Amino acid sequence: MKLYLASGNAHKAQEMDALARAGGLDLQIVSAREVGGMPLVAEDTGTFAGNAAKKARALKAKLPPDAWVLSDDSGICVDELGGAPGVESAYYAGPAGDGAANLRKLVDVLRGVPAERRGAHFMCVLVLLGPGDAEHVFVGRCDGRLLDEPRGGGGFGYDPLFVPAGETASYAELGEDVKNRTSHRARAWANFAAWWSARA
Numbered sequence: 001m002k003l004y005l006a007s008g009n010a011h012k013a014q015e016m017d018a019l020a021r022a023g024g025l026d027l028q029i030v031s032a033r034e035v036g037g038m039p040l041v042a043e044d045t046g047t048f049a050g051n052a053a054k055k056a057r058a059l060k061a062k063l064p065p066d067a068w069v070l071s072d073d074s075g076i077c078v079d080e081l082g083g084a085p086g087v088e089s090a091y092y093a094g095p096a097g098d099g100a101a102n103l104r105k106l107v108d109v110l111r112g113v114p115a116e117r118r119g120a121h122f123m124c125v126l127v128l129l130g131p132g133d134a135e136h137v138f139v140g141r142c143d144g145r146l147l148d149e150p151r152g153g154g155g156f157g158y159d160p161l162f163v164p165a166g167e168t169a170s171y172a173e174l175g176e177d178v179k180n181r182t183s184h185r186a187r188a189w190a191n192f193a194a195w196w197s198a199r200a
Contacts, residue, residue, distance in 0.1 A: 003027045004057035006071035008038040011156045016070070018180055019189045025196060032059055048073040048087055048125035049137055056129045066131045070192070074124035074184060076158045078146065080110065080117050089158070099157050103150060106161065110146060118146045120162065122184035126192050136195065140188030155179065 003020075005013050009163055010031070017029040032038035039058040043051040056071035063069065075089030085092040085106070093101035110118065121143045128136040143165045150160030152172030160172035164182055171179050 001027055001068070002030045004030045004032065004035065004059060004063060004067055004069045005124075006032055006038060006055040008032055008067055012072065012185075015176075015180065015185060016189070018176065019186060019193075023179060023189075023193045027196075035059075035062060043073070043087065043090075046087060048075065048123055049127065052125050052127040052137075053135060056127045056135075057133075060129050060133070068131075069129045070126060071129075072126045072185065072188070074122065076162065077121050077123055078106070078110070079119040079126055080113050080133055086123075097129060103158060103161060106158065107144075107149060111148075115145070122158075122162065123182040124188040126188045128174060128192065136192075138188045138191040138195065140184045140186065140191065142182060142184040142187065147181050 003070045005016055007013065013031040015027055017081050020027045021028055025146045033177070038055070039062065041055050041058045043054065049157065052071045052073035055073070056069045061069065062170040073087065077083045077086050080130060085102075091097065093105045097105070097147075123143055126140075128138070130136075144163050144167075146161050147163060147170060150172070151170045152160050154175055155172040158168050159179070163170050166173050168176060171183070
């Protein structure tokens with residue numbers, strides 16, 4: 001079955017597809033790019049769940065009524081910054097910024113903050129819309145800490161700065177296999193997969 005992903009982010013589509021295959025789910029993850037692209041959505045609800053639902057509804061409006069759409073909103077929440085950048089993680093360096101600029105800004109903002117105050121967590125909220133537009137929400141969280149400087153060449157976004165709890169290396173060093181088992185998105189996906197399997 002096709003599951004349309006309400007995102008223009010190629011990394012997210014690849015990650016979700018890997019999770020589906022690893023979990024043995026009979027799902028084909030279809031990027032919004034394959035159906036003309038993701039509609040422009042103002043992510044202005046102030047919550048991960050609200051933003052995810054808004055994106056899901058925007059893509060669903062372009063698809064047949066019986067289509068299934070999955071969207072996510074995710075970000076990094078830094079203790080020292082009162083939970084920021086949070087829902088603004090993708091735009092932390094400004095609307096013209098990109099992943100590299102966001103990462104540099106977070107490194108600069110936290111410069112000089114001691115290790116014991118560098119706690120953070122990634123959050124992911126998945127929203128599933130199916131026939132009849134019934135809405136299902138799945139949440140995942142991954143706690144950890146932030147390094148002083150980025151390390152590793154893998155991953156994307158804030159991965160080079162984030163060390164998950166119980167590890168000594170960043171997600172960018174640990175590789176996709178570890179990330180696909182332990183990340184915030186993997187945990188939200190596990191909740192979704194359990195629901196999907198029970199439904200089937």
